[in-house]
Amino acid sequence: MSEYIAILVENDFHDIEFWYPYYRLQEAGFEPLIVAPTAPKMYRGKFGTFTEATYDAGSLQGKPLLGVIIPGGWAPDKLRMSHDIVQLVRQVFENGGIVAGICHAGSLLVSAGIVSGMKVTSYPSIKDDLIAAGAEWVDAPAVKSGRIITSRRPSDLPFFMKEVIHALSR
Numbered sequence: 001m002s003e004y005i006a007i008l009v010e011n012d013f014h015d016i017e018f019w020y021p022y023y024r025l026q027e028a029g030f031e032p033l034i035v036a037p038t039a040p041k042m043y044r045g046k047f048g049t050f051t052e053a054t055y056d057a058g059s060l061q062g063k064p065l066l067g068v069i070i071p072g073g074w075a076p077d078k079l080r081m082s083h084d085i086v087q088l089v090r091q092v093f094e095n096g097g098i099v100a101g102i103c104h105a106g107s108l109l110v111s112a113g114i115v116s117g118m119k120v121t122s123y124p125s126i127k128d129d130l131i132a133a134g135a136e137w138v139d140a141p142a143v144k145s146g147r148i149i150t151s152r153r154p155s156d157l158p159f160f161m162k163e164v165i166h167a168l169s170r
Helices: 015-027 075-079 083-094 103-112 124-132 154-168
Strands: 004-008 031-036 041-044 050-053 065-070 098-102 142-145 148-151
Touching: 004 015, 004 083, 015 031, 015 154, 031 050, 031 065, 031 083, 065 083, 065 103, 065 154, 075 103, 083 098, 083 103, 098 103, 098 154, 103 124, 103 148, 142 154, 148 154
Parallel strands: 004 031, 004 065, 065 098, 098 148
Antiparallel strands: 041 050, 142 148
């Protein structure tokens, strides 16, 4: 049986924050599923790379998710407008899965209502949003709090993915 991890995309995803986790998950033996509000559909990253979402939140039946990764860029602001995507993130968390977000992904975690009482980090511009949602914000390359893993920026990806792979491998 495959071990599925959803990676969420929308237009203007941060290219490196998508591709680095995508290939690291494969190297670690997981099967990343590219999930978006609409699929199948091509999505463009901030820096011009493209990826095709092959699943939307409603088409994941039979694909039990161990976790979800939310790359940053401007995509999280668009993803949080999708009721189905917000529900997917909340369901993965409530079902015991890992929820991992980098950069601006914290905005989607706020919309999913899962950060209250958690220790998190993010790109500094959404720090106040996370605090207002009840999270404790810290300035660190990667923070694991329960089943939530967060990171600040692309240069933190090695620390972020080390935590993600470790949490998913348990």
